[in-house]
Amino acid sequence: MTWTEGGSDFQVRPEEHPAARILVVDDHAPNLLTLEATLGDLGEVVKAHSGEEALLHLLREDFALILLDVQMPGLDGFETARLIKERERSRFIPIIFLTARSRDASHVFRGYAQGAVDYVLKPFAPEILRSKVSVFVELFLKEEQLKRQESLLRRREREALERESAYRYRLLGDAMPLCVFAASPDGRLRYGNRAWTELSGLPAEAVEDLWRSEVVHAEDQASVHAAWCHSVSTGQPFEVQFRLLRQSDLAYRWHLGRAVPERNERGRISGWIITATDIDDQKRAEEELARASAAKDAFLAAASHELRTPLAAAKMQVQLAKRKFGDELTDGPRRAFEGLDRQVDRMTKLVSDLLDVSRLLTGRLSLEVEEFDLVPLLRTSCERLQALSADHRLRLEAPARLPMRGDPGRIEQVVTNLVSNAIRYSPHGGPVELRVWAEEGQVALRVRDHGIGIPSEKLALIFERFGQAHGARYGGLGLGLTISQGIIEQHGGRIWAESRGVEGEGSTFHVRLPVQSMLS
Structure with missing residues (x-):
C-alpha cells in the first residue's frame, strides 16, 4: 500500500494482498486434499487432522476462516469450536461446519450454539463451498486492509506530531539564553540552538563531534567525552563542568553541561536533550x-x-x-x-x-588516644564548671565505670563546650543535666538544659563556623560546637541537637562515641 500525499487526503492502494489463511480440519486425509484443491486459489490452506492439531495451529497463527468437520475422534467438531470461541484471539474467527449427517434441527441448533456461521453437507458442491468461503475471505481481507489503513493513518499522525514537536523544540531552544543540543538515542548530537551558533560561530548542525572538538578546552575533552559515553550507555543523567570557546573574543568560558534522556511510551530512550549553561562568572x-x-x-x-x-x-x-x-x-x-x-x-x-x-x-587537629575511664573525667569537669556559676545546678547521672578509648583531653573539651553553652543559654539559671551510659558498643552522652532553646530552623546552623542561633548577644564566637563536632567525628562518633525553640524547655545535645575509637 502506498500514500498519495499533497493535501490532507490520502489514498491507500492494494499493491500486494497477503494471502488469507484457511484452516480445514478433518480426520480423513482424502477430504483434506479435496478441500485444499477446491479452495487453494482463495488463500493459503492449512490442514489439521484433529481438533487438537487445529488448536495448536491457532496458537501460532491467525486465520480468515475455519472449516471444521463435526464427527472426529477425540475432540469432535462441537467441542473444538467451543474451545476456539473461549480463546480471546480466536473467538471471532468464522467457523463453517462440515457434516455428512442429515440437517435435523437439534444438530443444526447445537452447531450454531457453538458459534458456527454456516453448515455445509458432505458431499458438497465445490462451487457452493467456494462461494461461501470467498465471502469470508473477502471480508477478512477488507478488515485487514482497514487495519493497515488505520495503522498508516496513526503513523502519519504520529510523524506529523513528532515533526511539530521537533519544530517547537527548536523554537523553544532558540529562545533560551543557554546552549541547547538535541542528540539521538545513541548519543550522536544532531543540532544546537541559536545560543550555540552565536557562541561558537558554527552552524547549528556542526555538533556531531562536539565533545572532542576544539570548541571544548583540550584539558576538558577526555573527561567530558567519558562522562557523556557513560550517560549514554547507562541512561543516567549527565552533569559535568567544562570550558567552551567563545568565538567573539576567543576566550574559554566555563559551562555546566546537563543532559536528560527522552523516553517513549515504552520507557525506551528516544533521544537526549543537553544544555550548557555559562557559569564562568559564578566560577x-x-x-x-x-x-x-x-x-x-x-x-x-x-x-x-x-x-x-x-x-x-x-x-x-x-x-x-x-x-x-x-x-x-x-x-x-x-x-x-x-x-x-x-x-x-x-x-x-x-x-x-x-x-x-x-x-x-x-586536617591537623591531632588526637592523643589512650584508654581511660569517662566517668571520673565527667565528674571533674562538672565540679570545675559548677564553680563558675552558682545559679545553675549541674546533675550527673553515670554508671560506676565507663572505660573507653580516645583522647581524654579532647573529650573533656567537648563536655566543657556543651555544658558551658547550656549555662550560657540558660540566663535565668536552672538545672543542667548530664547523663552517660553504654549502649550497643557505644558511649551515649546527653546534655540537657532548660534555657531559651534553639529555633528549629537554626539547628543545622549551630555546627557551622561562627554559627550562632541567637546572634552575638550571649557572647562567644560560635566556634565551640564546630570544634566539638570535629573532635567527635575524628573519634568515629556523631553529635546532634534537639530543641523546639521554646523558652523553658531548653535544648538537648546528644553524643555517640564508639567504646573503641576508630583510631585505635
Whole structure:
C-alpha cells in the first residue's frame, strides 16, 4: 500500500494482498486434499487432522476462516469450536461446519450454539463451498486492509506530531539564553540552538563531534567525552563542568553541561536533550571567594598563634602581681586583678578555639588516644564548671565505670563546650543535666538544659563556623560546637541537637562515641 500525499487526503492502494489463511480440519486425509484443491486459489490452506492439531495451529497463527468437520475422534467438531470461541484471539474467527449427517434441527441448533456461521453437507458442491468461503475471505481481507489503513493513518499522525514537536523544540531552544543540543538515542548530537551558533560561530548542525572538538578546552575533552559515553550507555543523567570557546573574543568560558534522556511510551530512550549553561562568572566568583576564605583562615591562624605569647605573658604577670601584692591589695585592686585574670582566660579560650578551627580545616587537629575511664573525667569537669556559676545546678547521672578509648583531653573539651553553652543559654539559671551510659558498643552522652532553646530552623546552623542561633548577644564566637563536632567525628562518633525553640524547655545535645575509637 502506498500514500498519495499533497493535501490532507490520502489514498491507500492494494499493491500486494497477503494471502488469507484457511484452516480445514478433518480426520480423513482424502477430504483434506479435496478441500485444499477446491479452495487453494482463495488463500493459503492449512490442514489439521484433529481438533487438537487445529488448536495448536491457532496458537501460532491467525486465520480468515475455519472449516471444521463435526464427527472426529477425540475432540469432535462441537467441542473444538467451543474451545476456539473461549480463546480471546480466536473467538471471532468464522467457523463453517462440515457434516455428512442429515440437517435435523437439534444438530443444526447445537452447531450454531457453538458459534458456527454456516453448515455445509458432505458431499458438497465445490462451487457452493467456494462461494461461501470467498465471502469470508473477502471480508477478512477488507478488515485487514482497514487495519493497515488505520495503522498508516496513526503513523502519519504520529510523524506529523513528532515533526511539530521537533519544530517547537527548536523554537523553544532558540529562545533560551543557554546552549541547547538535541542528540539521538545513541548519543550522536544532531543540532544546537541559536545560543550555540552565536557562541561558537558554527552552524547549528556542526555538533556531531562536539565533545572532542576544539570548541571544548583540550584539558576538558577526555573527561567530558567519558562522562557523556557513560550517560549514554547507562541512561543516567549527565552533569559535568567544562570550558567552551567563545568565538567573539576567543576566550574559554566555563559551562555546566546537563543532559536528560527522552523516553517513549515504552520507557525506551528516544533521544537526549543537553544544555550548557555559562557559569564562568559564578566560577570566578567562587574561586575568588575560596581564595579570600583561605586568606582569612591563614590570617586567623597566624593571628591566633601570635596572640598566644602575649596572652601567656599577661596571665603570668597577673599571677605574679597577685602573689606579690596579695596581702597588700585592697578590695578595689583585688577585684581589678581578678577581672583581668578572667578576661585573659577568656581571650586565651577564644584564641585556642580559633587555632583548633584552623587545625580542623587543614586536617591537623591531632588526637592523643589512650584508654581511660569517662566517668571520673565527667565528674571533674562538672565540679570545675559548677564553680563558675552558682545559679545553675549541674546533675550527673553515670554508671560506676565507663572505660573507653580516645583522647581524654579532647573529650573533656567537648563536655566543657556543651555544658558551658547550656549555662550560657540558660540566663535565668536552672538545672543542667548530664547523663552517660553504654549502649550497643557505644558511649551515649546527653546534655540537657532548660534555657531559651534553639529555633528549629537554626539547628543545622549551630555546627557551622561562627554559627550562632541567637546572634552575638550571649557572647562567644560560635566556634565551640564546630570544634566539638570535629573532635567527635575524628573519634568515629556523631553529635546532634534537639530543641523546639521554646523558652523553658531548653535544648538537648546528644553524643555517640564508639567504646573503641576508630583510631585505635
